[in-house]
Amino acid sequence: MLTLQRVSRNFGGLAALNAVDMIIPKGQVIGLIGPNGAGKTTLLNCISGLDHPTSGTITLNNKPIHRRGAHRITALGMARTYQNIRLFNEMTALQNILVAQHQQGHSTLLHSLTQWPGHWAEEKWMRQRAMTLLDQLGLQQVQHVLASNLSYGDQRRLEIARALAADPQLILLDEPTAGMNAIETEQVGQQILAMRERGITVLVVEHDMALIAQVCDAVYVLNFGQILAYGTPPEVKQNPEVIEAYLGKET
Amino acid sequence: MWGLLDSLLQPILDLATQLLEPLLERLATVGLSEPVVQFMLMNAILGVSIYLTLNCGMFSLANAGFMAIGAYVGAILTTQHGATLGEALLYGMLVAGIIAIPVGLPVLRLRNIYLAIATIGFGEIVRLIILHFDTLAVEFRDSKIFGPIARPILKLMVEDVDARRLEITLGARGITRIPVYTETAHLVVFLLVLSYFLYRLHHSRMGRAMAAIRQDERVAASQGINVVYYKNVAFVMGAMLAGAAGVFNALATRTIEPKAYGFDKAVDILAYAVLGGLGNWLGPILGGLTLTAIPELLRELREYSGVVTGVILLLIIVYLPGGLTSLMIPSFWRNGGRYEFAKRVTTAGVVLVGLVNVLPYQIDNGRILGYEFWGLIIGNMVIVGLLLWVRYTRQRQNGGHFSLPLMGVGITGVVLFIALALVGKIDHLAVGYYVHLIGMALVGLGGWISYPAEER
Numbered sequence: 116m117l118t119l120q121r122v123s124r125n126f127g128g129l130a131a132l133n134a135v136d137m138i139i140p141k142g143q144v145i146g147l148i149g150p151n152g153a154g155k156t157t158l159l160n161c162i163s164g165l166d167h168p169t170s171g172t173i174t175l176n177n178k179p180i181h182r183r184g185a186h187r188i189t190a191l192g193m194a195r196t197y198q199n200i201r202l203f204n205e206m207t208a209l210q211n212i213l214v215a216q217h218q219q220g221h222s223t224l225l226h227s228l229t230q231w232p233g234h235w236a237e238e239k240w241m242r243q244r245a246m247t248l249l250d251q252l253g254l255q256q257v258q259h260v261l262a263s264n265l266s267y268g269d270q271r272r273l274e275i276a277r278a279l280a281a282d283p284q285l286i287l288l289d290e291p292t293a294g295m296n297a298i299e300t301e302q303v304g305q306q307i308l309a310m311r312e313r314g315i316t317v318l319v320v321e322h323d324m325a326l327i328a329q330v331c332d333a334v335y336v337l338n339f340g341q342i343l344a345y346g347t348p349p350e351v352k353q354n355p356e357v358i359e360a361y362l363g364k365e366t
Numbered sequence: 367m368w369g370l371l372d373s374l375l376q377p378i379l380d381l382a383t384q385l386l387e388p389l390l391e392r393l394a395t396v397g398l399s400e401p402v403v404q405f406m407l408m409n410a411i412l413g414v415s416i417y418l419t420l421n422c423g424m425f426s427l428a429n430a431g432f433m434a435i436g437a438y439v440g441a442i443l444t445t446q447h448g449a450t451l452g453e454a455l456l457y458g459m460l461v462a463g464i465i466a467i468p469v470g471l472p473v474l475r476l477r478n479i480y481l482a483i484a485t486i487g488f489g490e491i492v493r494l495i496i497l498h499f500d501t502l503a504v505e506f507r508d509s510k511i512f513g514p515i516a517r518p519i520l521k522l523m524v525e526d527v528d529a530r531r532l533e534i535t536l537g538a539r540g541i542t543r544i545p546v547y548t549e550t551a552h553l554v555v556f557l558l559v560l561s562y563f564l565y566r567l568h569h570s571r572m573g574r575a576m577a578a579i580r581q582d583e584r585v586a587a588s589q590g591i592n593v594v595y596y597k598n599v600a601f602v603m604g605a606m607l608a609g610a611a612g613v614f615n616a617l618a619t620r621t622i623e624p625k626a627y628g629f630d631k632a633v634d635i636l637a638y639a640v641l642g643g644l645g646n647w648l649g650p651i652l653g654g655l656t657l658t659a660i661p662e663l664l665r666e667l668r669e670y671s672g673v674v675t676g677v678i679l680l681l682i683i684v685y686l687p688g689g690l691t692s693l694m695i696p697s698f699w700r701n702g703g704r705y706e707f708a709k710r711v712t713t714a715g716v717v718l719v720g721l722v723n724v725l726p727y728q729i730d731n732g733r734i735l736g737y738e739f740w741g742l743i744i745g746n747m748v749i750v751g752l753l754l755w756v757r758y759t760r761q762r763q764n765g766g767h768f769s770l771p772l773m774g775v776g777i778t779g780v781v782l783f784i785a786l787a788l789v790g791k792i793d794h795l796a797v798g799y800y801v802h803l804i805g806m807a808l809v810g811l812g813g814w815i816s817y818p819a820e821e822r
Contacts, residue, residue, distance in 0.1 A: 189588055194588075224566075224572045
């Protein structure tokens with residue numbers, strides 16, 4: 116599905132990513148963990164086209180995407196959420212979803228101006244689809260509330276709903292449970308598993324090891340911009356290098 | 367093609383002229399003569415032109431430049447080729463739009479203040495080129511390389527291309543004796559069509575994409591929105607509108623000169639949009655109308671009018687940071703469902719009340735207004751009161767906080783009017799009286815509908 120080959124990203128003299136190799140097989144849930152500042156978000160930015168790697172290649176379904184703009188990558192079936200929530204705050208929950216369905220729609224301004232019948236059909240279809248999504252994530256009650264006025268948990272859920280609205284094959288979740296309590300975290304885990312049921316590949320950046328163990332098929336560990344370890348969640352947990360990276364060396 | 371369009375538009379324009387006549391008469395009595403009204407409408411169009419770019423997250427000040435292009439295209443076409451208003455408008459908009467494409471592609475990569483500086487630069491370039499156009503034209507015509515390209519283009523602008531001196535834009539003197547074709551009805555119809563366009567834009571896929579770009583460009587891109595494309599589309603649309611305003615302007619004033627389209631004008635245009643309000647497409651229209659009208663209304667103050675205008679602008683900025691339209695958009699209007707319906711009902715009511723007050727139309731030789739004095743005062747107080755209420759309940763999520771005063775105002779209005787009629791304070795009961803009653807009733811109904819079900 117997604118392949119990274121020797122991806123590096125330098126900010127001036129600082130190597131945020133250093134020759135990262137990664138393979139994300141179709142239909143799996145892959146975790147990405149690492150201490151703060153390890154380069155996880157930079158990696159996600161490079162994959163989703165918000166940033167571009169200094170060197171190396173990234174391919175999605177065998178198509179190189181590391182030089183493409185973000186909107187063209189989305190068109191290939193990738194969507195993401197953000198660590199610091201980045202919703203469209205002046206829009207309601209429903210409008211946020213409608214915006215995310217941009218690629219699904221085709222109607223132009225001309226259709227809208229002339230009240231073309233197809234335009235209405237499309238608007239209606241988009242709204243229904245958005246409502247279904249909001250329903251799935253338990254947001255139907257707040258569909259008309261401005262995103263900035265939503266509770267923290269709802270904002271996180273809306274980010275996930277917005278990512279799903281683009282109908283992606285691959286979804287990147289950047290710390291989807293940050294700041295959530297145990298019950299909410301559990302719900303997010305359920306939603307990730309539901310995504311896998313529907314055949315969506317997931318790459319999830321997370322600090323909560325319980326969630327990683329619950330949902331991930333495999334985990335990559337990133338430290339100082341390099342892949343430190345790869346394996347199933349229990350394997351990674353036992354790995355002495357990983358323990359050292361998180362807790363420091365025993366003296 | 368032109369003939370067909372003409373025969374379609376002419377009845378509409380005639381009707382508009384007829385309908386506008388009494389309104390213009392009334393406005394003239396408060397100091398807004400017809401030319402002033404025309405300027406108000408032109409500035410409303412200009413406000414919209416910059417709103418289109420601001421709405422897409424672009425702080426562009428190029429609109430005065432595009433206005434100049436429109437004005438000069440319009441002036442040259444009408445003086446040299448005897449073009450009609452429709453033709454001048456079409457070509458003015460086209461030329462402004464076409465020039466906007468190569469300007470926009472590189473410049474729109476910049477953001478915020480950098481974009482503002484670059485576009486101010488564009489405006490100055492346009493002004494200077496127009497100022498020195500005649501000399502430049504001779505240079506280009508006589509140059510070996512550019513001559514063959516420049517000649518056919520110049521031929522469009524002047525009869526005798528080979529004359530020793532070319533007189534096209536006439537430098538700082540400007541073009542004079544431009545025929546006056548712009549009528550108030552043209553501007554009103556144009557603005558109405560524009561309003562429809564903006565309304566549809568906001569409810570379309572493209573409009574949503576533009577709003578998303580304004581709020582977070584990078585996230586918008588990763589939602590699959592082609593940021594560069596939509597930014598350029600918005601820029602070109604803004605340029606075309608500014609061009610149209612320029613054509614109207616040139617064909618209304620007889621004389622145009624380059625200095626009228628300099629940096630000052632660019633800042634004025636920005637003020638229309640910002641003080642009118644950027645949250646809603648009505649904002650720039652309202653801003654353009656009001657900001658042009660204020661100095662005229664204050665003309666009696668003579669030398670102090672500038673000071674008072676400044677104070678009013680300051681007050682708007684301090685107390686209505688969302689612009690004039692923040693007076694008009696209560697929170698519950700944004701909450702769909704029942705609130706959506708209540709919103710429509712209330713709007714209809716307010717519009718009816720407003721119409722009866724503002725438009726002293728006549729039907730069947732009898733006045734539609736069955737009252738003059740009382741109706742005006744009470745009706746306008748109701749509208750102002752409503753707007754003030756809206757202002758102070760803007761932040762509330764729940765429509766319930768707003769529905770009680772709405773109901774109160776509506777019911778009080780109905781009762782008061784019936785009472786006034788019974789007492790005999792209203793001269794004779796004409797259509798206007800009933801329209802006013804219905805309007806008030808609708809306002810009250812809107813309040814009732816938006817009242818939360820659990821509290822009913």
